[in-house]
Amino acid sequence: MKSRQEIKALAKEAMAQQRGTCILILLLVGLAGGVGGLFSLVPIIGWLATIAVEFVLIVLVVNGGGAFIRIFKREPVEVTDPFKEIQVNFFRKVGGMFWMMLWIWIWSLLLIIPGIIKCLAYSMTPYILADCPNVPAKEALKLSMRMTDGHKGKLFVLGLSWIGWVLLSGLTFGILALVFTGPYMATTHAGFYIELRDQAIASGKIQASELA
Numbered sequence: 001m002k003s004r005q006e007i008k009a010l011a012k013e014a015m016a017q018q019r020g021t022c023i024l025i026l027l028l029v030g031l032a033g034g035v036g037g038l039f040s041l042v043p044i045i046g047w048l049a050t051i052a053v054e055f056v057l058i059v060l061v062v063n064g065g066g067a068f069i070r071i072f073k074r075e076p077v078e079v080t081d082p083f084k085e086i087q088v089n090f091f092r093k094v095g096g097m098f099w100m101m102l103w104i105w106i107w108s109l110l111l112i113i114p115g116i117i118k119c120l121a122y123s124m125t126p127y128i129l130a131d132c133p134n135v136p137a138k139e140a141l142k143l144s145m146r147m148t149d150g151h152k153g154k155l156f157v158l159g160l161s162w163i164g165w166v167l168l169s170g171l172t173f174g175i176l177a178l179v180f181t182g183p184y185m186a187t188t189h190a191g192f193y194i195e196l197r198d199q200a201i202a203s204g205k206i207q208a209s210e211l212a
Helices: 004-019 019-039 045-072 090-108 113-122 127-131 137-148 154-159 163-171 175-204
Strands: none
Touching: 004 019, 004 045, 004 127, 004 154, 004 175, 019 163, 019 175, 045 090, 045 127, 045 154, 090 113, 090 127, 090 137, 113 137, 113 154, 127 137, 127 175, 137 175, 163 175
């Protein structure tokens, strides 16, 4: 498996080739989340609309992960791809993400450290939901646990490696986050998924047929 530094270097190169697309995908997904927040200000009808928007936003997060997988692989991606694919396996993606969040919440009740460990273990779930359309929602969580087995420390260190960029982004009032840090992080995490997936298959932890 490639090192964290190698994956980040490849991600930076891949991101640079489609920087505008990366920025706009993150911007549009963020705006979709903002729309949901506005609806919440309106009683009853607005609250129902907010729930609907949240469901769509969850699917957009999954689809965005799929887009960044393709960006890491140097495949052409359109800004509208995550939106055009909203209706594809909609309830499977929503179900898979809610299943993941439920278990993270359950483990978080056992104090912070178990919650963090399970967050790392389940972190590949959205990428599996995006990359492997025939994998059932609940199975995506199990596959993520097997992919990250023995690699959660690397994922934790990867998360820590962004602290400096996040602080710099804060000093620029989020501008750096939009034009560089966000796309860089999204492409890198997608690259980690590819590496973990391929490593799990090569080591026999996962059979390629399980990913369909």
